[in-house]
Amino acid sequence: MSFLGKTYTFVKQENMDGFLKSVGLPDDKIEPVLKFTPEQKIIQEGDGYKYITQGRDGPREVTFKSGVEFDDLIGPEKFPAKTTYVVDGNKVTQTIKSAMGVGTFTREFVGDELIITMVTDKWDGVAKRYYKSA
Numbered sequence: 438m439s440f441l442g443k444t445y446t447f448v449k450q451e452n453m454d455g456f457l458k459s460v461g462l463p464d465d466k467i468e469p470v471l472k473f474t475p476e477q478k479i480i481q482e483g484d485g486y487k488y489i490t491q492g493r494d495g496p497r498e499v500t501f502k503s504g505v506e507f508d509d510l511i512g513p514e515k516f517p518a519k520t521t522y523v524v525d526g527n528k529v530t531q532t533i534k535s536a537m538g539v540g541t542f543t544r545e546f547v548g549d550e551l552i553i554t555m556v557t558d559k560w561d562g563v564a565k566r567y568y569k570s571a
Contacts, residue, residue, distance in 0.1 A: 440527065440546035441481050444491075445568035447474035452564040459560030460537045462512070470512075477544075477551060477568055479529060486524065511535065 450471070457467045475492035485502045501507060501522045509520035511533060518535035531542040540557040551568040 438481075438524070438527070438546075440551070440570075441479055443478065443549075443570040445477045445551040445570050447476070448567040448569050450564070450566045452562055453555075453566070455562050456555050456557065456560065456564035459557055459562070460540065461559075466514075479544075486522070488522070488529075509533070 453471055454467055457470055458464075462470065473492055475490040475497075478489045478491070480487050480489070482500070485500060488499045488501065490497045499509070499520075501520075503522060503524040506519050506521040509518045510516065511518045511520070516535050516537065518533045520534075521532045523530045523532075527546045529544040529546075531544070533540045533542070538557050538559045540555065543554045545552050545554070549570045551570070553566040553568070555564040555566075556562075
């Protein structure tokens, strides 16, 4: 898992507005999310992991164990959710279950790239965010 400990910087995104609308995010909240381009990093800590996003408002850190569901707060509004991360080789899949539906974020690490693919049960489209490590 050569991606552990590397920092990935935002490059571009596809279909994010459609994804955000599909989960019911109000129009006035969509633009700030589209402009949110945090750095991403996953580190291993013992038998668990820490997922760190570093954005304009400082870092957000989520500590998890692969395959173990936990209570989470998501988005700028801090919606309550149940979240599970599964680490499998070069992929980290996050499943979020909330009042907004079920969303899956698949983080695939390929060489120096990170591609995050996002789908939800409320939409038949696919959104992607692309990152690159230094």
